[in-house]
Amino acid sequence: MYLEPLPQRFPIPQIDTTARWGRRTRSLQRDPSMVALTHGLWAQWDGIIAPTDLQPWEVSALIASAVPHAAVSGLCAAAALQIPLMWGMNWVDGVLGQARTWTPWNPAPEIVVPNGHKLWRGNDVVVRKLAAHHTLQSGPWGSQVTAALPTLLALQKWQRGWRAVVAADNVLARAVDEAGQPLQLQPGDLMAQLHGIAPGTRGKALLFQALNQAAPNVWSPMETVLRLVVIELGAPPPAHNLPVVLSSGRKVYLDLAWKQRRKALEYNGKVHHLNWRQYRDEAGRLNELRDDGWDVRVVVMDDLQSRQRLMALRRWLRDLH
Template sequence: MRTGGNQLRVTGLNALELLDLPIGETQSWVNPLLGHRAPERGLEFETAKLTPHLSWHGTRIRTFAGQLRITKSRGLNRYYGPWGCFVAHPVEALVVAAPCLSMWRLIACIDALLSRRIVVDEEVPLQEFTADVIDDALDLFPPSSPSVRRVRAALRAAYDQVWSPNETLTRLIALRHGLPPPRTNYHVIPRGRHFYIDLAWPDSMTAIEYNGEVHYTKRSHYEDENYRIQLLRESGWDVHVLVWRDLWDPERRRTWLDFLARKLGPPTGTI
């Protein structure tokens, strides 16, 4: 991955996968529901994931390899990755990948950067990413670049303390329907037990819990989750539990949005 003055690194979607950021497909109903435009090269997403994408910094390289993308790096930090490779800085990788990613996926990736320490290889965490750190990294890119503008827009919509992309999507749906901003992974201590509520509106003791696959495929998670929700309800929280179908099915989605509207007051705007 290094020849003379060249410094090669994995970038784009390949790097985001190695960084364990939540890229992925976007179902056809998501962009219209959120009012987002489809990404410029969204139809190329699967092909781009399967095409090795490297960036170079230093002396320009020549390559005769087919089925390989080489682009110029902005010179941000690179990190040791698996199998002896280097991985591009996550902000650089996001800018490179932005044309293939929907806006909500970009927001979910930045939520993850703000909310957890990223580990590339050998259990060594990267620096802590704050909104200022990400913003400073974006300053190194051309401000008029459409990809840079999209990543900046995603940064403005991102939250910290978000631990799954479906929590991001649930929050975005609620906000799109004019509901007040929630607190994310809000810390509560019912009966001396420490819990975190996925989306919370503390003033009205209203909560949304999103249960993903792990909550119903592992018995211990299922049992712990039921106990946790019962304690929350006994301590005064009105908890509505969601699964994936509650996001995409219009009738079921309306049920929990109506629940939030009753608890939080009329939406400020609806779609």
Template structure:
């Protein structure tokens, strides 16, 4: 018969070292195996009332599993409030080159010496600073994916793009060119990952660079904010993810776009299909620009 759940108040809603709480007499080994707890990592347990999201896992790794570890990369972004990693994704952390930790399931270990200026704390957890985190987001992923991550991080205002680009220029090493390329392509203005991907697609197609998050006005009157705009052509481009709300959201979006049309603007919509097969979208944008130029 399985042991009955027993939750001491000191452990309720928390993660902890199993061996430590047994030594302290808070739980017996049998009680630790009850349904009150779930094992996250070797000798690391959490109360089943705790929401074990990626932040909780990162904190468990850096505070309990590897107490000297520093949370880095996308995991660090999560601790800074930018959800770039899901609960099931491995936690990324850095340890000293002399650390003898073995490979761990659902943990990506990097052995790197971080300077004191690159590390801070979020509560009791060591984490890379926003600038160091931003630079790490430029590493290790394909170019567009890294630009998406950096754009999302920059949008939270934790660090500015000029600082990231300046720091990227000072880097050396095998991946410094990739980091600089990512920083050069980011703008921190996208309202969604797909908007970043759409912006990169437009640039590679050779279209004139649009203005992101442009405010359409009718004289001095505010009309709407659009994802992208070419003001000289009075042309707006919207990613179609905005239509995925309920009826009230649909009506609000329709009214907004009617107002944009009344102000003399045309609006083109892009969808996920256009990101995969962009030829039709690009041709439509070019025709709109040509028509306005010749008018």
């Protein structure tokens, strides 16, 4: 199971230690073509990038590409694999009756290395031991990145509850095989892999809890949040992105739907009011759905943050019981 990592924004640089560059540290620091990745390890880009332009996951990937058997891990692996890191939005904790689902994290580059492996490093890079459950996949600049499941496990340290469900949904929706072909994964597929990891592994119990609430075919974090909210309000689990062929012959997808009751929820986020063309298309699509007998309710973030609007949504969901 693989996720396509973020593309590398810059060409592959030459990376080596201070000693192998054959120059003093001060000389390297004054050279605009040199970027310090960590203590004693430098990359040369011929001045096309400043050190502050690199994201932590990019620094991790560059270090991992230069250090044998090292791999990007933790939060940096999640960022490289485009797994959502849901910071903020603490109001969702209250709506779902959850507490402390987010722990502040260290944004430093992070890698894993085999036990006893030597690494040029300072306090600016987090280095952990490569564990038995750390399966790896290819990443940017020829690096290795911890694969989806071990990355989800690591995320439980910082993101639990609904945030972990968002990450799991994302992995299920975006998983591909080694040839890059989509995998139709179900939560049980990830659970089966998780069962194979040693008992007592940090994050395992929490990830099981998240997978029990995960769902396939979820295309955005807010679709996950909306599903969890409507289930908390008493509705049965909906289908995600249900394909529906309208009487006009047009095929559309409903964010959350209960097919037998012909009821659906559509979440409208920022893109819907920033993109005028998409807004007009959405309006026409909703009209066609309603003309075909679908009861479609549009939800925006304010509907989930307001107690009064939540109660209105609960009333709309009543006949689904």
